[in-house]
Amino acid sequence: MGTTRPPGYVFRARTRVATGHTTHQTDAMTETETIAYDVVVLGAGPVGENVADRTRAAGLATAVVESELVGGECSYWACMPSKALLRPVIAQADARRLPGLRQAVQGPLDAAAVLARRNYFTSDWHDDGQVQWLDGIGADLYRGHGRLAGPRQVTVTGPDGDVTTLTARHAVVVATGSRAQLPGLPGLADVKPWTSREATSSQTVPGRLIVVGGGVVATEMATAWQALGSQVTVLVRGKGLLSRMEPFAGELVAESLTEAGADVRTGTSVESVTRENGTVVAVTDAGDRLEADEILFATGRAPRTDDIGLETVGLEPGSWLPVDDSLRVTGIEWLYATGDVNHRALLTHQGKYQARIAGNAIAARASGVPLLETDPWGAHAATADHHAVPQVVFTDPEAAAVGLSLAEAEQAGHRVRGVDVEFSSVAGAGLYADGYKGRARMVVDLEQEILRGVTFVGPGVGELIHSATVAVAGQVPISRLWHAVPSYPTVSEVWLRLLEAYRDQ
Template sequence: MTSSANTGGTGEQSGRTGGTDGGTSEYDVVVLGAGPVGENFAERARAAGLSVAVVESELVGGECSYWACMPSKALLRPVITQADARRVPGVRGQVEGPLDAEAVLAHRDAFASQWKDDGQVQWLDGIGARLYRGQGRLDGTRRVTVTAADGARRTLTARHAVAVCTGSRAVLPQLPGMDGARPWTSREATSAESVPPRLAVVGGGVVGVEMATAWQALGSRVTLLARDRGLLPRMEPFAGELVAESLRGAGAEVRLGVSVTSVHREGGTVTLGLDDGGSVQAEEVLFATGRAPRTEDLGLETVGLEPGGWLDVDDSCRVHGFDWLYAVGDVNHRALLTHQGKYQARIAGAALAARAQGVPLLESDPWGAHAATADHRAVPQVVFTDPEVAAVGPTLAEAEAAGHRVRAVDYDLSGVAGAALFVDGYRGKARMLVDLDREVLLGVTFVGPGVGELLQSATLAVAGEIPVERLWHAVPAYPTISEVWLRLLETYRG
């Protein structure tokens, strides 16, 4: 049974769950993974008139929809709203009590669609992609076998491409006692049904600080343990300093420069042994200590690749050494962020369509339609803590290590009228990095309440390589927090 590349949404292109009756089906493109990245890649391929099969072993919509972006931010939104309101005259007295944890968790459940993927399946059906539920594995060149939950197998072949969009998974450290400790990973932290009295968080990165922020506000006594000397070690140091100060002010214990050496659960209590000889006890422990690619059971060995590893790709997200295999999103380790994976999917989908149609790629243009250049130069990220952290491009240390002649320009956000109006006692900081040879911005970091909404302006400036002199003519409205742009430029000019 085969499908034509241009038959619309009929026959093999229906989004209804693929059959488990054995046999072989042929498509132009087979996508492994139906998270946001796989969905975007499938949509771009369908828009180009290519027939598409999508294989998913869990829920259509992936990690972001059910265990990461959406549920975590649904947990954090009430937390940040209350924190901001407590700093606004005339409102603070109305929000001094604890959060309604039951209502917050119900809000989270709604944004995770009650962990049902009916709506996402309907979306796939709407674009004319065919869904196969089961474990997909490569079986040689342009071949994928799908094993359904009942053990039935089907083979899919791809005329043009197979795209690996399977994302990443949380990594647990190999520690004594881990097997019986029943630790949380990011999945349990975003889907827990009740608030633990005490929560230990191991890891000072984005997941660690966001979940510490959420569960502390929901009523847990949080102890955050980080082996680095600061939180958010991949960002500007002042970002982690301000977040740590805020967590401590909210009642969390933040311990830096310590490592967990053992974990032991007895009944309802987990005890963590530390390298300084101390220990921490809690009802639950979250390990937010890194990610690994979900490539360990994809049949990579059938095409000469190492199972379980990150997949190395070019700027069109095609795996080096292959003319038919793409790796998009977390699996290529370029930027482990949902929005960046979706960006890659749009680029890779356009490149695939051009190749399928025999159209030359725009390889000479780093900012053209077929190159994911932003992965190298303009990756934006927001950390939804109190205060928020928003950054794009490299840090000062990274820019200097890369050999750029750069100047860091800092400004205290509390000196901006819009920030003072936003909340009383506003605390925050902004930094822009100017490439002194080209007079353009390399990176920007904001820390403070509400700064996530400033990030797109910074991303446009960095990705667009807008000259500093031209930025003078982008007039910020008064009185808004975005007036910080004027203050940064004034400071740079001196």
């Protein structure tokens, strides 16, 4: 798997010239170098890593360029730290729903211990282990700022200022991800607001926290920091939380946050933000003056494509990159875009899925194998990105969904029916927790009798969503779902209740 290297290590000590599926190695180290590879990947997050894994498995010489930490946003400022913060919160909430255990967990969470465990899961923001993994698959890592420099060319400016030019025989893959998008409020930069990065990496618990936004980052971080001891105020411009899910998802999460002590205000915009003597002062459109120690803006994402040389290949800097189903950028046969940058699904698991598709497609094209372009379920088509994207929001209760909501299905022109059940009708839910509160909905296509979407809201439902993903992605007919018998008494028995409700309507 390679040797451990200190943070900041620059892996540029070799020139590798690709010849077919082999490489010839010579020593070289100059201020300017040109090195040839089969594939060059911009970005060493989980998406870029998975592209490299697939291309290396196919025998293609692969270089990976990273300007920050190998492992990317997910490992250090998103998925891993946020879930490490949330897991004790959810475990405590579940425990308090069980007599006999409730009495043992009445005290507050040990915030220092929770933050220490979060630090462990980020490797204290060191990427030695991730570098070892890249070494283990035989990919070459270049630390520095990578930019396209024309067709099949990438320049890397290293920490020492040296510039290396990498050329790609077959493909360049953009996997640079996205960044938090801040609103254009005057003076906001001087306030030094939190984004998702600060919210997942803070080493202290703010006494008061304002959260601006109502999406996944906003609701998860409000859940975590309220439980860790902050007094949280959530300001949502729209009508409710989690607006891209079924309406009841946001309603149940807002109810739970309020019960936990958070102040959730919908239909509220922030007009101005200042920091006065260390205190954040936010003024709303209603004229309310709110004070806090920190303010988190979770108001959207922007592609990290503003300074990667898109203009050198005729593309607009800072833009999302449109792709076909093999993740190839529209109109450029050698350029691919995987993960957030193509704006198809801003989720780590979908980005990794796309990476596998792109890696397979690059390998097939490099070897001259024709792609099954007309096969929507072939090895080289990211079909699930269109209609079967799963997502879990790790709040209390959890909200999990795949496919289309009822409103989205109707807007798409499908003749559908929404089928709802309360988890109170499921024996396994009652055993899971006293007073288990939650709801499930499946969106049934009445013409094809398949599922267009499924949503679960309730404690622990994140572990249910893959069954729904299989049903939606596989277009399993309702008549066959009857024969997928859920074990008794589990929460999964909600599937039987949903099918019965559909039959009886």
